[in-house]
Amino acid sequence: MIQHQLKLRPNAKLEKQLDEWLWILTGVYNWAIRKIENDAADKIYYSPKRFQNLLAGHSKKVGVPSHVIQGTLSVAYTAWQRCFRKIAGKPKLKGARRPLNNIPFPDPISAPDGNYIGLLGLGRVRFNKQRLPEGRIKCGRLVKKASGWHLCLFIDAEPNQIIRTGQGEIGIDPGFKDLLTLSTGEKIEHPRELEAAAKRLAQAQRGKNKKLAARISERVANRRKDRNHKLSRRLVAENTKIIFSADSHKIVAKKFGKSVSSSGHAQLRSMLKYKSLTGGTQYIEVSPKNSTRTCSACGCLSGPTRLKGLKVRHWVCSMCGTSHDRDINAAVNTLSAGAGTSLEQV
Numbered sequence: 001m002i003q004h005q006l007k008l009r010p011n012a013k014l015e016k017q018l019d020e021w022l023w024i025l026t027g028v029y030n031w032a033i034r035k036i037e038n039d040a041a042d043k044i045y046y047s048p049k050r051f052q053n054l055l056a057g058h059s060k061k062v063g064v065p066s067h068v069i070q071g072t073l074s075v076a077y078t079a080w081q082r083c084f085r086k087i088a089g090k091p092k093l094k095g096a097r098r099p100l101n102n103i104p105f106p107d108p109i110s111a112p113d114g115n116y117i118g119l120l121g122l123g124r125v126r127f128n129k130q131r132l133p134e135g136r137i138k139c140g141r142l143v144k145k146a147s148g149w150h151l152c153l154f155i156d157a158e159p160n161q162i163i164r165t166g167q168g169e170i171g172i173d174p175g176f177k178d179l180l181t182l183s184t185g186e187k188i189e190h191p192r193e194l195e196a197a198a199k200r201l202a203q204a205q206r207g208k209n210k211k212l213a214a215r216i217s218e219r220v221a222n223r224r225k226d227r228n229h230k231l232s233r234r235l236v237a238e239n240t241k242i243i244f245s246a247d248s249h250k251i252v253a254k255k256f257g258k259s260v261s262s263s264g265h266a267q268l269r270s271m272l273k274y275k276s277l278t279g280g281t282q283y284i285e286v287s288p289k290n291s292t293r294t295c296s297a298c299g300c301l302s303g304p305t306r307l308k309g310l311k312v313r314h315w316v317c318s319m320c321g322t323s324h325d326r327d328i329n330a331a332v333n334t335l336s337a338g339a340g341t342s343l344e345q346v
């Protein structure tokens with residue numbers, strides 16, 4: 001299954017209709033969130049199927065297809081499930097400050113005809129022409145972004161084959177100074193998309209230009225995603241084994257602010273994970289415990305600690321005298337950790 005996004009070109013009438021749907025679905029979503037909470041307090045629980053059908057018959061009244069309403073109900077249901085399982089926090093109600101921005105189409109969608117695609121209850125919708133991957137479209141979701149409406153499709157198709165270009169094995173140490181340091185000694189720099197855009201973003205925010213601010217952040221996110229796709233693809237193609245030091249970025253981000261959170265390590269990790277699976281690469285995450293302190297040459301703990309010694313970029317092992325680059329040393333330790341020699345696996 002792959003995801004593919006189309007940029008739609010709705011006319012004014014359709015745009016108005018979509019905004020009306022969003023308005024109605026916001027009500028549906030909020031009703032569902034409260035309903036589950038209140039009923040759970042009374043020890044009433046629902047199966048996903050039963051919950052989906054609670055608003056059966058409402059579709060005609062509000063003029064939104066029943067499957068779209070069911071889709072919204074199941075989004076709310078899933079939000080609570082994630083909260084009950086302690087994966088996520090309590091779902092919040094949608095409103096002006098936190099608007100609902102997507103319309104689910106849980107049913108299969110027929111293949112587009114030229115640059116028009118047919119959507120239940122909306123008719124033929126025009127999109128910016130582009131080639132779609134072959135395969136059945138299992139479901140979709142309309143998403144309202146700062147740059148306009150997009151249609152996100154879930155297509156039953158094989159992901160693009162990753163052509164192997166190397167047989168390497170690498171350890172990866174994610175950082176805040178460099179994006180990644182590889183055990184091969186390569187450092188992949190932060191493309192500081194956010195910093196470059198930050199000025200314009202701040203300007204837009206000061207000028208209370210919400211629209212412009214939203215567009216800038218959207219563009220930054222797009223660029224970051226694109227970069228992460230290319231990078232993860234390259235690393236999987238070049239290596240048969242990837243060991244990632246899965247750092248607790250919350251701690252580092254707290255200390256250093258947005259340069260860490262903007263680097264999108266979490267996104268990169270998930271891309272490495274699924275691309276490894278299709279590309280035939282072994283992907284392992286290990287704990288970063290002691291990865292900076294351990295000397296990769298002799299194994300003693302003579303190096304700087306992870307957080308306190310963040311300023312130390314180079315150090316010399318007091319036991320064996322090897323001179324280390326802090327991050328490369330950590331990446332080398334990560335690699336050996338994946339081989340099960342020194343560090344525990346997460």
Ligand SMILES: [Zn+2]
Nearest residue numbers: 295298317320
């Ligand atoms: Zn040493």
